Amino acid sequence: MMCGVWSSTGTVILVLLLITTCGNIPSKADPNDEICLSQLSESLQDPFKNLQNWTKTAFANPCQGFTSFLQGATCNNGRIYKLSLSNLSLKGSISPNISSCTNLQALDLSSNSLSGPIPPDLQYLVNLAVLNLSSNRLSGPLPQQLALCAYLNVIDLRDNRLSGLIPPQLGLLTRLSVFDVSYNKLSGPIPSSLGNRSGNLPRFNASSYEGNKDLYGFPLPPMRSKGLSVLSIVGIGLGSGLVSLVLSFTAVCVWLKISEHKMAAEESKISQFMPDY
Known part of the structure; x- marks a missing residue:
């Protein structure tokens, strides 16, 4: 009888040990995340060494389940889920290969000194919900390809050097609740799809567009005739x-x-x- 009890107890303990051991086995790293992080690291300049743990060894296995030891990285089920590298005095540019982080849902590179264009390759981040690149030195056009990121809720590009027209295609983003391109060098009319939204779509006021001297249209006030x-x-x-x-x-x-x-x-x-x- 005692042997039967011990046998049952031992079986339970063995099963628990197996479950615990299997749960601690690190998930296999996604090679796309490794490419994404490696290329982004190469395109960035880190004068104050805020990203010291961004190493090739860490890129090979950046996530342990829901945990990441990389500065600014958050994981979800073994994949890079969020990158938040704001206010780190970073320079350089945004690598187009950041699109390899295909599970990325939030990208925040705000309040740095990044320059160059916004990569059109961001269109491949099909799960992206938050894009914050504000307070940098980014230049060039606002890529219309962002309209392919159907889950975008936030586009914050204020205080940069972006130029050209605002693509009307961005008005197709029905989930968009925050849109800020103020204090850039944008020109031309504000697309009606973004300036005069109808139905249940969130509306953006003049503060989203101010600071672009050659930009005009609703909701900005009428342009004054030059004296x-x-x-x-x-x-x-x-x-x-x-x-x-x-x-x-x-x-x-x-x-x-x-x-x-x-x-x-x-x-x-x-x-x-x-x-x-």
């Missing part, structure tokens, strides 16, 4: 004065000419009545 410069005013004044002077001088000349003819005519009449001596 005349000081030089223009001076030029108009001088021109008007010169015209007035010429007209006045011409009038005087005409008056003198007419007076001269009148005087000559009067002298001729008087001479006819003078006696000959």
